Amino acid sequence: MQDSYRELFLSESQEYLSNISSCLVKLEENPADPSSINEIFRCVHTLKGMSATMGYEKLTTLSHEMEDLLDELRNKKQELSPDIMDTLFAAVDILEELFSEIKSKKDSVLDISEIGNTLKSFLVENQKDVSRVKAKGAAAAQGKDFTEFELNKLKDSKSKKLNVFNVRISLSKDCAMKEARAFLVITNLKRFGEIISTQPSIEDLKAGNFEYSFTAMFSSKEEPGIVRQELMNISEVDEVSVSQQDLSGKSPSEGKQGQPAAANHPANTPAAGPVYVKKIQSMRIPVERLDKIMNLMGELSIAKIRLVQIVQTYKLEPLEEVGFSLDRLISALQDEVMQTRLLPVAYILDAFPRVVRDVAKKQGKDVELEILGGEIELDRMVLDEMSDPLLHLVRNAVDHGLETTEERKKNNKEPRGKLTIQVSRQRGQIYIEVIDDGQGVDFQAVCRVAISKGLVTPEEAAAMDEKKVLDLITMPGFSTAKAITDISGRGVGLDVVKSKIEALGGRVDFETKKGEGSRFILTLPLTLAIIKAMLVKVEEEIFAIPLMNIRETIKIKTDELKYLQNFEVVKVREEVIPVIRLNKELGIKTAKVAIEESDGRISLVIVEYGKRALGLVVSQVLGEQDIAVKPLGSLVKRTKGIAGATILGDGRVALILDIMSLR
Numbered sequence: 001m002q003d004s005y006r007e008l009f010l011s012e013s014q015e016y017l018s019n020i021s022s023c024l025v026k027l028e029e030n031p032a033d034p035s036s037i038n039e040i041f042r043c044v045h046t047l048k049g050m051s052a053t054m055g056y057e058k059l060t061t062l063s064h065e066m067e068d069l070l071d072e073l074r075n076k077k078q079e080l081s082p083d084i085m086d087t088l089f090a091a092v093d094i095l096e097e098l099f100s101e102i103k104s105k106k107d108s109v110l111d112i113s114e115i116g117n118t119l120k121s122f123l124v125e126n127q128k129d130v131s132r133v134k135a136k137g138a139a140a141a142q143g144k145d146f147t148e149f150e151l152n153k154l155k156d157s158k159s160k161k162l163n164v165f166n167v168r169i170s171l172s173k174d175c176a177m178k179e180a181r182a183f184l185v186i187t188n189l190k191r192f193g194e195i196i197s198t199q200p201s202i203e204d205l206k207a208g209n210f211e212y213s214f215t216a217m218f219s220s221k222e223e224p225g226i227v228r229q230e231l232m233n234i235s236e237v238d239e240v241s242v243s244q245q246d247l248s249g250k251s252p253s254e255g256k257q258g259q260p261a262a263a264n265h266p267a268n269t270p271a272a273g274p275v276y277v278k279k280i281q282s283m284r285i286p287v288e289r290l291d292k293i294m295n296l297m298g299e300l301s302i303a304k305i306r307l308v309q310i311v312q313t314y315k316l317e318p319l320e321e322v323g324f325s326l327d328r329l330i331s332a333l334q335d336e337v338m339q340t341r342l343l344p345v346a347y348i349l350d351a352f353p354r355v356v357r358d359v360a361k362k363q364g365k366d367v368e369l370e371i372l373g374g375e376i377e378l379d380r381m382v383l384d385e386m387s388d389p390l391l392h393l394v395r396n397a398v399d400h401g402l403e404t405t406e407e408r409k410k411n412n413k414e415p416r417g418k419l420t421i422q423v424s425r426q427r428g429q430i431y432i433e434v435i436d437d438g439q440g441v442d443f444q445a446v447c448r449v450a451i452s453k454g455l456v457t458p459e460e461a462a463a464m465d466e467k468k469v470l471d472l473i474t475m476p477g478f479s480t481a482k483a484i485t486d487i488s489g490r491g492v493g494l495d496v497v498k499s500k501i502e503a504l505g506g507r508v509d510f511e512t513k514k515g516e517g518s519r520f521i522l523t524l525p526l527t528l529a530i531i532k533a534m535l536v537k538v539e540e541e542i543f544a545i546p547l548m549n550i551r552e553t554i555k556i557k558t559d560e561l562k563y564l565q566n567f568e569v570v571k572v573r574e575e576v577i578p579v580i581r582l583n584k585e586l587g588i589k590t591a592k593v594a595i596e597e598s599d600g601r602i603s604l605v606i607v608e609y610g611k612r613a614l615g616l617v618v619s620q621v622l623g624e625q626d627i628a629v630k631p632l633g634s635l636v637k638r639t640k641g642i643a644g645a646t647i648l649g650d651g652r653v654a655l656i657l658d659i660m661s662l663r
Contacts, residue, residue, distance in 0.1 A: 005054070006054070006102070008284065009050060009054050010099065010102065010103055011284055012050070013047060013050065013051075013099060014099070016043040016046060016047050017043075017047075017092065017095060017096060017099070018350055018351065019039065019043050020040050020043045020044065020092055021089075021092055021350075021351065021353075021354045022350050022351075022353060022354070023036045023037075023039045023040045023043075024036075024040060024085070024088055024089060024092065024354075025353040025354055025357055026353075027040065027080070027085070028085050028357070031080040034074070037070065037073055037074045037080075038074060040070060040088075041067065041070040041071065041074055044063050044066050044067050044070060045063075045067055047059070047063045047095075048060055048063035048064050048067055049183065049187065051063060052183065052206050053180060053183060056098070056102065058098055058108055058110065058112050059095065059098050059099075059102075061112065061116065062091060062094065062095060062098070062112050062115065062116060063095070064203075065091075065116050065119040065120060066088065066091050066119060068119070068120075068123060069084070069088075069119050069122055069123060070088075072122075072123060075149075078122065078123075083122075084122055087115070087118050087119060087122065089354075089358075090115060090118075091115050091119060094110065094112060094115050097110055098110060098112075147197070150196055150197055150217070153194075153196045153219065154196070154245070157196075157219040160219075162193070162219040162220060162221060163219065163220055163221065163222070163223075163224070163244060164196070164217065164218070164219045164244070164245035165217070165218060165219075165220065165224055165227065165242050165243065165244055165245060166215060166216075166217050166242075166243045166244075166245055167189070167215060167216045167217075167218070167227065167228075167231070167240065167241070167242050167243075168213060168214075168215045168240070168241045169182075169185050169213060169214055169215070169216070169231065169237060169239075169240055170212060170213040170237070170238045170239040170240070171212045171213065171236055171237060171238060172212070172236045172237070172238050173212055175212065175236045178208055178210070178212060179205065179206055179207065179208035181234070181236050181237070182205040182206070182210070182214060183205065183206060184234060185231060185234060185237065186198070186202065186205065186216065188230060188231060188234065189216060189218055189227075189231070191230075192218070192220045192222045192226075192227055192230070193218050193219050193220025193221065193222065194218060194219050194220075195216055195217075195218040196217045196218055196219060197216070197217050198214060198215065198216045198217075199214060199215045199216075200214060217245065224242040224243075224244060225242075227242055228240045228241075228242045285340075287380060290340060290341055290380070291381075293337055293340075294337060294341060294529045294530075297333070297334055297337045297529075297530065297628075298529065298530055298628030298629075298630075299628070300330060300333075301330060301334060301530060301626055301627075301628055302628055302647050302648075302649065304326060304327055304330045305625060305626070305648070305649035306649035306650065306651075307323055307326065307649075308323050308324075308326075308327055308649070309649045309650065311323040331626070334530055334626065338379075338527060338529070338530065341379050341380045341381070341527070341529070342377035342378065342379060342380070343377060343378065343380055343383055344374060344375050344376065344377050344378075345373065345374050345375075345376050345377070345378055345383065345423050345430075345432075346371075346374030346375060347383060348383060348386075348387045348390070349371050349374050349421060349423075350374075352369065352371065352390075352391075352394055352421065353369055353371075355391065355394060355395065356369045356394060356398060356419060359394075359395055359398045359399065360398055360402075363398065363399060363404075364404055365398065365402055365403070365404050365405065365417060366405050366415065366416045366417065367398055367402055367416070367417045367418075367419055368416050368417070368418050368419070369419050369420075369421070370418065370419070370420045370421070371420075371421050372420065372421070372422040372423065373422055373423030373424055374423065376423050376424070376425050376430065378430055378524070378526060379525075379526060379527035379529065381527075381529070382430075382504060382524055382525065382526070382527065385500060385503075385504055386432070386500070386501070386504065386522070386524060388496065388500060389496060389497040389500045389501055389522070390421075390432065390434070390522070392494065392496055392497050393434040393494075393497060393520050393522075394419070394421070394434060396494065397419050397434055397436040397438070397518070398417075398419065398436075400438075401419075401436040401438035401439065401440075401517065401518055402417035402419065402436055402437075402438040402439075403417065403438055403439055407439075411515065413437070414437075417436065417437060417438060418436070418437045419434070419435070419436050420433070420434075420435040420436075421433070421434055421435075422435065425526070429523055429524065429525060429526065429548055430522075430523070430524045430525075430526060431521060431522070431523055431524075432521075432522040432524065433519055433520070433521050433522075434519070434520045434522075435517065435518070435519045435520075436517045436518055437516065437517040438517050438518065439514070439515060439517075440512045440513050440514040440515055440516055440517055440518050441469060441473070441512040441514070441518055442514065443464065443469060443514070446469055446472055446473060447461035447462075447464060450472050455472060455475065456472070469510070469512075473494050474494040474495050474497065474498040474508070475495060497520075497522075501522055501523075501524065504524055504525065505524075505525050505643045505644070505658065506522060506523050506524040506525065507522075507523050507609070508520065508521070508522055508523075509521040509523070523609075525546070525548070526548075529628070529629060530626055530627070530628050530629065531546055531547070531548075531626070531627060531629060532546075532547040532548075532624060532625075532626055532627075533545060533546050533547055533624070533625060533626075533627045533646075533656065534547055534550055534553070534605065534621065534622075534623070534624055534625075535621075535622040535623060535624075535625055535648075535654065536582075536603075536605060536616075536618040536619075536620065536621050536622060537618060537619045537620040537621075537622055538582045538583050538586065538588055538618050538619055539583055539588050539589070539590065539619055541586075541588055541655075542622065542648065542652065542654040543582070543618075543654060543655055543656070543657050544625075544627050544646055544654050544655070544656045544657065545605060545607065545616070545656075545657050545659070546656070546657075546659070547624060549607045549608065549609065549659045550605060550606070550607055550608075551606045551607065551608045551613060552606050553603065553604070553605050553606070553621050554572070554604050554606065555601040555602065555603055555604065556570060556601060556602055556604055557600065557601055557602075558600065558601075558602060561579060561602075564576070567579075568580075568581070570604065570615055572606065572615075575613065577606060577613045577614065577615045578614055578615065579604070579614075579615040579616075579617060580614060580615070580616055580617065580662060581617045582616055582617060582618055582657075583617075583619075585641060585662065586641055602617055603617070603618050603619065603620060603621050604616065604617060604618075605618055605621065607659050609659055614659070614662065616657075616662075627646035627654075627656070628646055628647065629644045629645075629646060629656065630644060630645045630646060630647065632644055632645055640658075640661050640662075641657060641658055641661050641662050642655050642656070642657065642658055643656045643657065643658035644656040
């Protein structure tokens with residue numbers, strides 16, 4: 001059970017850490033934004049409670065010290081400064097390292113004293129010893145001293161017309177872990193409102209420094225009876241008494257049933273019934289299990305196709321209805337399984353504001369990051385594989401593309417550089433664009449490096465276009481950086497981007513204009529598991545073409561094929577389209593019988609990639625089918641024109657064509 005709690009703790013904590021980082025970046029952009037500081041405080045506070053419950057002392061201590069500073073910031077006791085921002089960012093990094101130690105199941109060796117002392121140094125002096133102020137009116141009537149913070153909270157509650165309760169909780173004398181039970185009570189109270197104070201303090205409660213009872217004052221919109229009933233449902237809680245704090249200064253009306261004075265609780269007002277058990281709305285499932293389900297789904301799809309083919313071939317009428325029902329149900333199940341693997345691109349993009357902020361600060365640059373289309377969903381496996389290439393492109397844009405503020409001013413540009421990550425979806429493909437308004441790629445600098453390395457001749461460099469430049473800068477070891485840093489200069493980056501994206505069945509396109517900026521366009525498939533494809537026959541071989549790449553299938557007469565500069569082309573609705581004969585392109589031996597069909601016409605599959613179109617000459621178009629994509633072995637996976645393989649209903653293997661490499 002401990003391992004399952006630990007995994008749940010790590011999973012939830014990672015979400016809170018990601019949220020903290022994103023909100024810190026927003027806060028640095030707009031220090032006056034109260035929503036960001038409140039959200040960071042909430043996440044840190046939750047992390048502290050979770051860590052204390054799990055017994056992780058260093059996490060608890062560091063998050064508590066962060067919470068103290070954040071509390072002063074949100075209560076305007078402290079002004080946000082660049083030093084405080086840097087310290088908070090550093091604290092989040094150390095939290096990440098602490099979580100990594102927990103994940104690896106190693107004893108913690110990280111020293112948090114330095115960051116802890118730095119956080120404490122920003123606190124208002126003697127914060128822990130702020131003198132308590134005696135209240136007049138209500139406080140005097142009850143003979144109780146309130147802190148200035150409590151008084152402000154009481155006034156705030158009165159202005160918002162909230163109830164303020166004093167709750168006394170008595171735990172069972174044989175309670176084994178009274179500190180954990182007290183924390184559970186406090187957590188439940190927070191569901192109903194805001195805790196103003198506790199006696200003893202929350203720190204003492206968590207440390208177990210109390211007898212078997214404690215009190216809490218909190219504000220809420222709920223009725224006291226509901227609060228009491230909810231707390232009584234917690235095991236090892238013996239008794240709960242709820243009294244309403246009279247904000248006018250009168251004595252509280254106290255009772256074990258938690259009822260306020262009659263004037264405050266009209267007889268004709270029905271008491272709301274407590275909700276004992278909440279319905280489960282979501283679950284966490286390990287990705288390994290999802291991948292296994294997806295693999296089984298692929299095998300089930302293959303079996304379905306085979307069954308349907310057998311029913312149709314042998315005309316088994318009694319099985320026709322069952323076969324078609326099974327086809328429909330498995331297709332629906334397949335769609336649902338696919339949906340479980342989809343995640344919004346924001347899942348990885350949310351970390352990029354922090355990346356840009358850190359790299360820009362190291363480079364002494366001022367950069368604004370804009371993310372568009374983060375809500376678009378993508379297969380988890382594709383998302384995992386594309387995170388590194390995208391990180392390389394973003395770091396490269398900040399390091400190489402965008403200029404410093406002084407350089408931009410000299411060139412009459414906005415002092416602040418702009419970097420945009422734009423995600424869009426078209427025809428079953430995802431397009432991710434990384435755009436910067438920097439200095440663009442210097443063709444001459446690239447050519448000089450290429451010539452010096454012997455990659456091109458001076459004559460070839462003179463005739464170089466954007467595609468050739470992209471081919472050069474994505475070569476392993478190629479770099480135009482003048483110095484090696486921890487960000488660039490080692491020639492590692494763009495070659496990783498190209499190889500990773502192409503391994504996913506995608507492509508990288510590149511546009512640049514000197515002095516105006518660059519644009520990298522990544523084209524990716526939505527999923528790598530099960531796709532819709534068109535099966536075609538080339539001689540005696542069967543191939544699958546992803547349906548998202550196909551514009552149309554047509555038949556043409558042989559005399560419609562023309563030659564243009566030694567390339568076969570065909571004219572389709574006023575558009576001239578280049579043609580490839582797949583038997584020649586893939587090295588398939590041509591039989592004596594020509595590809596032409598009996599009526600003298602040729603089957604042509606017109607595919608498109610980006611804004612270009614290509615005609616593929618095939619022997620026969622067999623039809624559309626869902627296929628389970630199977631990866632190829634290392635010996636054949638780099639074969640030009642082949643992206644993967646699938647198993648057909650009759651058990652035969654069909655290769656999946658890679659349209660990108662056939663251009």
